[in-house]
Amino acid sequence: MECAIYKHSSLFLCCLVLLSPLVFCQLNYMFYDSTCPNLTGVVRYNVWSAISNESRIAASLLRLHFHDCFVNGCDGSVLLDDTSTFTGEKNALPNKNSLRGFEVIDTIKSALEKACPSTVSCADIVTLAAREAVYLSGGPFWPVPLGRRDGTTANKTEANNLPSPFEPLQNIIDKFITKGLDINDVATLSGAHTFGFAQCFTFKSRLFNFGSKGKSDPALDSSLLQTLQKLCPDQDDSDTKLAPLDPVTTNRFDNMYYRNLVNNSGLLQSDQALLGDNRTASLVLNYSKYPFLFLRDFAVSMEKMGRIGVLTGQEGEVRKNCRVVN
Numbered sequence: 001m002e003c004a005i006y007k008h009s010s011l012f013l014c015c016l017v018l019l020s021p022l023v024f025c026q027l028n029y030m031f032y033d034s035t036c037p038n039l040t041g042v043v044r045y046n047v048w049s050a051i052s053n054e055s056r057i058a059a060s061l062l063r064l065h066f067h068d069c070f071v072n073g074c075d076g077s078v079l080l081d082d083t084s085t086f087t088g089e090k091n092a093l094p095n096k097n098s099l100r101g102f103e104v105i106d107t108i109k110s111a112l113e114k115a116c117p118s119t120v121s122c123a124d125i126v127t128l129a130a131r132e133a134v135y136l137s138g139g140p141f142w143p144v145p146l147g148r149r150d151g152t153t154a155n156k157t158e159a160n161n162l163p164s165p166f167e168p169l170q171n172i173i174d175k176f177i178t179k180g181l182d183i184n185d186v187a188t189l190s191g192a193h194t195f196g197f198a199q200c201f202t203f204k205s206r207l208f209n210f211g212s213k214g215k216s217d218p219a220l221d222s223s224l225l226q227t228l229q230k231l232c233p234d235q236d237d238s239d240t241k242l243a244p245l246d247p248v249t250t251n252r253f254d255n256m257y258y259r260n261l262v263n264n265s266g267l268l269q270s271d272q273a274l275l276g277d278n279r280t281a282s283l284v285l286n287y288s289k290y291p292f293l294f295l296r297d298f299a300v301s302m303e304k305m306g307r308i309g310v311l312t313g314q315e316g317e318v319r320k321n322c323r324v325v326n
């Protein structure tokens, strides 16, 4: 991209203002229009095909984008495999035996390498796959600005620092603020937990001996508590069993997450905490009542998240294989 050449020349910049958004090295909505015109078609078809095989994969693809963007920015670093000389993020605690969807990204990447070789970054593929996954699950559609470049490094330390369901809401809010997001984005993006699954160990502390007081979490609905206690008995071998994040409309991207919270039926402690904090509770209540408000805000927050720490212009590279740097 020429943009990097002009980047530091204000003289050039002022003359080129009208020519092309590329000049500014910013993401833009037409980035691949001439170089890979069927990009959206290829991504949509492959995400649709993966969802037809297994509906949960939609949720997994959305989470993949979140974990990419929160570590080193949306630069595809989450996709890099460990090698003897390189430490990736896949084995960080929040990701190991948990993050999914890598094969779908690989499939899309190989299709795109055939259609438009060395053109579309893995970071953009993950971003588009997340959008398609939400859209095809009944959620909102939003235009995705493109032109992200792929990173050449990863940061396992930072991946270990991803928001945890066990930490206080204030810590989670602080982590979002560090990424340029705000407290409303925490409440809005958490709505992603309207589909997908969580392993028992991520919420089991709420079921039997909450806060070491020998009782369950008082903020957990009693009938959901019974269901979860059966699914996740109080012994280690239940740790990896799966519970739906939204037991009512499990695979559908809707506002049921917030309606569940209002009923004390949030699965993770960090989910239910959004209703327990008066700074986020009013948004939760509004989303529980007005589905379109949630869907609209979610789209806006997703675009915001998709801009975190992006590489553009001549920064980074366009990987040929999403699992390894070129």
Ligand code: HEM
Pocket (backbone or CB within 6 Å): 056, 058, 059, 060, 061, 062, 063, 066, 097, 098, 099, 100, 163, 164, 165, 166, 172, 186, 189, 190, 192, 193, 195, 196, 197, 198, 199, 200, 202, 245, 268, 270
């Ligand atoms: C606010 C802080 C957040 C915390 C503490 C959190 C925590 C978690 C945990 C513990 C799981 C279950 C993982 C497992 O059991 O293997 C999970 C799943 C999931 N998370 Fe989050 N999450 C947060 C925010 C987000 C955001 C911002 C998104 C996307 C916009 C997201 C999307 C998802 C999805 C879709 C799943 C289900 C994945 C699947 O079924 O494969 N989460 N999250």
Ligand SMILES: *[C@@H]1O[C@H](CO)[C@@H](O)[C@H](O)[C@H]1NC(C)=O
Pocket (backbone or CB within 6 Å): 038, 041, 042, 045
């Ligand atoms: C775009 O790609 C999809 C999926 O591979 C394919 O079904 C469709 O025919 C393609 N469209 C064009 C115009 O090439």
Ligand SMILES: *[C@@H]1O[C@H](CO)[C@@H](O)[C@H](O)[C@H]1NC(C)=O
Pocket (backbone or CB within 6 Å): 050, 053, 054
């Ligand atoms: C279909 O989904 C299963 C998990 O349910 C997965 O193991 C398998 O790889 C998927 N197959 C394809 C072709 O995506």
Ligand SMILES: *[C@@H]1O[C@H](CO)[C@@H](O)[C@H](O)[C@H]1NC(C)=O
Pocket (backbone or CB within 6 Å): 155, 157, 158
């Ligand atoms: C990785 O992230 C940590 C925590 O955010 C930061 O302190 C560290 O400098 C980063 N390491 C590299 C190599 O960028």
Ligand SMILES: *[C@@H]1O[C@H](CO)[C@@H](O)[C@H](O)[C@H]1NC(C)=O
Pocket (backbone or CB within 6 Å): 248, 256, 259, 260, 263
């Ligand atoms: C929430 O609880 C109320 C009263 O128990 C019930 O009418 C409603 O259907 C529940 N909503 C959801 C989403 O389960």
Ligand SMILES: *[C@@H]1O[C@H](CO)[C@@H](O)[C@H](O)[C@H]1NC(C)=O
Pocket (backbone or CB within 6 Å): 278, 279
């Ligand atoms: C919100 O809660 C905090 C702490 O629980 C309390 O100090 C504050 O007065 C409350 N604010 C409002 C507007 O209710």
Ligand SMILES: *[C@@H]1O[C@H](CO)[C@@H](O)[C@H](O)[C@H]1NC(C)=O
Pocket (backbone or CB within 6 Å): 282, 283, 286
């Ligand atoms: C929720 O809706 C009420 C009534 O429409 C409005 O006054 C309030 O500002 C909204 N709260 C948030 C956080 O959006």
